[in-house]
Amino acid sequence: MKINIKNIILIAILFFSIITVSINFQNKFPNQNHLKRDNLLFSNQFNQKIKSSIEVKSEDYSQEGNPQSISLFNIRSLEFINKSTDKEFITVSNPVNGWNMTYFSLKFKNLTTASEYVKFETRNDGSESFQSNNIYYATSFQIPNTCILKNISIFIQYPGGQGGGGGSQDSIFSISIFNATKDASSQIIPDANLTSGIDQTHFDLTEENATQPAKWYEANFLQNKKLNISNTIDNSFFAVFKSIKFPSGIFGDPNAYFYYADETDNDTYNSSFYEASGTSPNWNEIPNKNGMLKVNLAPLSNNPNPDEVNLTVFGNSVNTDGSYEYSHFIEHENNQFNIPITSEWFSPVKYNTTFKGNFKYVKESKTIFKMAQDYVIWNSTSEIREFPGDSYGRFARYYNPSYWHFNRSYKDFTIFNDISNRSEYVDIYNMENNHNWTVQYLQKNNIINASTLESEDKANWTPIGSKIKFTNYVNISSNFKNTNGKAWMQVSVNDEIDLTYIQNVSVNQTKFPIWRPDLDTSIKDNESIIKINILTYNGTIAGNFVKILEVRVFKDPVSLILESKIRNNYAYRETIFLRALLKAGNASLQDQKVMFTIKEIYSPENIIETSFLDTTNNDGFAQVEYKIPQVKKLDIIINYNGTLYYQESVIEKSDISVRSPIIQFIIDIAPFLSIISSIILIYSVYYIIQRKRLKEKQKIWNKKTNMFSDTLSIDYILIINKKSGSNIVQKELGDIQFEAGLVSGFLQAITSFKYELKKEKAEEKVKETILLDYQEYKILLKDGEYIRVALILSQEPSGELKKSLREFIKDFEMKYEENLKTFKGEVSVFKDFMELVDIHFKTSLLKPHRVNENPPLIEINSFEKKILTIAKTLQQDREKFYISKLINYLLSALSDEPKEKLIANVYDLTEKEHLVPVSINT
Incomplete structure (x- = not known):
């Protein structure tokens, strides 16, 4: 539908008119809007024929929606020549501000590095002295990877073999390379000697003066000794000194010295220092010391692969073939990306590498819409200028809002079809700078649900059926699937507009004001028809909810409950109390008239009606008293005639007989006579049972x-x-x-x-x-x-x-x-024959007894407990008693009890071991 300036002005006038009239009606109907409109508003606004053009250049796109997010993507390739790990980073710069990186790959080639004389420890803080053959000192060092060992140097002072007095002794020592192993305590110690025959590891000072300075002695490995980290522990090796021939006994008796440095927190390398002696050395650690050591190392080749020099990117190893991929998002810093490239090799590694990166740029598109017959047309447009000149693989991703459906895409004003449409987004490929790129959507508006509720007090609400009471209030709310404009509600009564509302929609939801139908209309016309329309408006009438109600004088059902107990028979001159409760649902009704009518039947031809009227009290009760005359029968009718709000209700109690007082008395006491007979019978049966039980007990006692x-x-x-x-x-x-x-x-x-x-x-x-x-x-x-x-x-x-x-x-x-x-x-x-005598003749009863303080867990009755209490009193003097004496005592203390009962219970207590025999000597 095309909206012109004239229509906009008309809508504005109508809106402010509605608000003005609504305010005027607030005093009459609080929280309600009640105004008379005609049907022209809706027919003009919604029912005219709507133009449904979807051309992107149409001037009908005059309303603007919220901006939508889009993402731009491109690929860039670069090459870096003669880079070195001592620079730590390669830097990729953004030609255009604002791009972030989502992925990159590197391909390294032409790696070169050199041998390095590594000074593991050169500080002199002290020394260990010795004067003997077969003295060992070992200093460990770690390498980053398998490499070539060229030479090892250690700092020592070793005497020559020529003494000052003319004496001469052999003076020889060696410097060897060992791999590492672990001892029983998991310490890393020297394992096996890796020195071969042509290595220059032995030093002969036999022809030198006894007095020699401390200096570096270098062992050379002529065959490029390969230190393979797979043949050792923790990438560790040992430089091992051995005293082969010590020139003992020459003039001056000089010492040899092995020099070391004290460990500090600032040490560049970790090292272990051991000593040993004898032909089979047992290594002992010298704690907190590092032997002075220099090692000349070289890579396996002058052009190593990345694995041989531990080449890493972001701390992750580069593949052996030189490839590396990183697929995490990297946000630019000042439009630059610094990629850290490092190596654990002792000297810098030079390299060339190619770079390929994916980049992302986030921006917003402008959205405008227009209405069509059954949907809203949206254009999401963005002018693209951000792609770098050296980029390729360019595309944009337009994210689809909920309930929007892709229609087509444009480059400027031309349809562009190189796209991929997914449920969540639309990708446009092969994009170029300096063009307007548009994705067009169709939006369907729907009302998901609408709720119509009614209430008597505007506090407790229930769903409306097909009918409502004319006195009730109505509340309408609705949830919209999608809308950008306003929501309308129209209420018409008998084809006349009664109520009209227009309200701004917030978060796709609206609740209309509380209202109720016109009371006069409903009373006059008991079959009034109310039609409710709810419409969404943002240039579309796609959402439409209709509710038709029949407003009637609908009375609440009531219940009239007879609270009095009415008998079927009464006597002359007896007074009847009639009491009834009037309720509507669970609520008692007060101040309501209840009629009590009594038909006095003297004969079929002689019937007299007597009526009593009472008003219900605060608890809903009405009551009367009635004295029965000398009649044959009574009929009682209790009636509530109802009101405009409540239905009627009636209680009837018919055919009540009326007798003389004497006959009625006999009839009344008849039930009690049967009760008295039953009581006598029950007592007799009880007495017989008790006598039988007593005889059975007496038999057992005897x-x-x-x-x-x-x-x-x-x-x-x-x-x-x-x-x-x-x-x-x-x-x-x-x-x-x-x-x-x-x-x-x-x-x-x-x-x-x-x-x-x-x-x-x-x-x-x-x-x-x-x-x-x-x-x-x-x-x-x-x-x-x-x-x-x-x-x-x-x-x-x-x-x-x-x-x-x-x-x-x-x-x-x-x-x-x-x-x-x-x-x-x-x-x-x-x-031991007396054991059998006691078992069969119970002769233990002839012995003294006492009360068992720890009897078995066998339950005893109250009478037995009473006997035990007396027995405890009896044994207080001598801590024991004879059963015959206990029985005589019981016959005196419990004289009302039969002798047989006393003897039987004492006998049972001995059987249950609550009374136990004791030795006569005890």
Whole structure:
């Protein structure tokens, strides 16, 4: 659409008119804009036919957008001749200001360097003296790479072989070259001698005067000795001095001296200094000293490759073939690039190199746009003047803004097609200076989403459906995919413009003012139609959002809740309290009229209605009281008729029976009678169960009481060999005294006599149980396979005791079976028989007891805990007590408890080891 001056003036007048009218309406509708417009504004502004020319020279491009970033790229090639590493840098200069480097490559050739006399240490700070053969001194030095050794010089003073008094001795020493190794402590020490036969490493001073000055002695290596760093450790080698023949005994007895320098922080080279002696030297370091040393080194050739002289660029090694590449961004410094080129060789390395670099220049393009029918046309244009004259491979990269789509490119006003179009950018190739280069884009405007919300209080907002309440407020917001101009909103009611807004867009988003429909219109016309249009405007109508609403008198639903509990039956003259809660959603409604209607039914033909009106209180409750007359039935109706804002609601409760008070009383108490019957039944069942449990407990108590009584009744136990009739073992447990031999003889005779009377039952007689009365005692006899056991008791034995006797005989014969089979009177083997007696007859109960302070982790009940407390009191005087005394004490202290219960619980405490026996001597 073509925008002329007349249209611009019209838009400005309309805009200021809208603002003026909007301000006037603020007093009537705060935070709202309410004005009457006609539809002409939108039909003139948006609906006219739009010219859609996309010629780059069109005068319609009258609006300017934000500048866009573009990047220029070029390549430059240079050559550097007769450069040297002592200069440290080669410098690449920018012919045009502002270019930065993104990549470069170098190709080195014609490398040359010379041999160097390296003075590793020449300072004289002191000396080591000696007077003997086979004395060694070694000084280390490091080389940067494999190279040629020409000679080594060390500074020493060594006496000649001719003494002043006419005597003569041999005087010989050597200077050799050694590679390095590591000793057990990882120190680098001399390894192997690399000297060959023709090397001039031996020095013969036999014919020289004994007094010799200190001076440099030089060992020459005539075959260009190759020092290979792969055959040593840490690129290190050693110059090794050896005293071969020392002229001892000549006149003056002179010393030899090996000179050194003290180590300092300013030393140029690192070195180690060692000494040794003997035919197999064991090297010892001389700390903080460096032997005086000069070494003449040469490269492997006069034209070495970069690897042989450790040639580096930016600290990185150059390839063996002389090539090097660097792909990091380098920002210019004063339009220059200094590229550091260094070598670790001892003398400068001269070289030639070619340079090839990629450069980048960042600038901005000017953007202008015009509108078309369905899109906006953008031209991003830049006049290019920055390419250096010696550059090639020139191109520009135009970065595509979001939602812009490439259309075509121009050189000046001519379409230019040597381009590459990507999603993020457009590259234009083969560019030239002094031309305008343009990339044209098409931009589609869209509204991503638009939100329409409604609220009663302008605080809590909810999405609008197809209908809204005429009293509600409306809020509209929208997100735009892309726009550079303004956003419009139009609201029309029944085809008449009711509201129109135009608002500047910020960050592709706008929120329109809060408004609400005209109240009068909505009340008069319950089916009013509101149409909302949201449009983006920057020379395009591409973005369009439409929302159609039907504004109606829409009442809120309410709920009328009966809070009173209404029965199905009532008595005459009874009062009913009717209470109802009125709510809209979760909110209680106050000051609302609620009608309570009661139909009094005397007969189908005789029905009387009585009504009561009440107003809801602050909590939403309405209530009335009603006294029931003498009728047959009642119907209750609670009704809320609603208002303009709220729907109606009703509660009905029908067919309520009315009885006489006596009948009603009987009916009312009927549920309670059943409850009382249930309680009596439950209690009876509970009583029966408890009695049954008590009987079961008493049965257990009686059993344990009998067991305890059995134990107390055992006065004497006697074990007799059935075959011989002689005693095996016996034990007095009571106060009576017996002669075991006589008793056993007596019992043997009685038993034999009884069995003689029952010869026909010979099989059964072997294990028969016999009970005899003797004065006030009972004698219980029982036979096993090998033994006969007699228990002399103070009372009638129980069935449990007879059972225990049977089990005792079984275990005794099993334990001592071999001894019983061959029994000939030896009874010492049965000395531990009381362990079995205690197991089966619980005779430990007859011993003194005490409370176990560290009992096993076995749970005991509260009654048992009470017994333990009494037992602790009982043992305070003598720290022990007898079980019989404890039971007597308990019978007195707990007189309400059955004796059997007390004995059974004491018995259980001994079983659980909370009461433990102690020795009588303890």
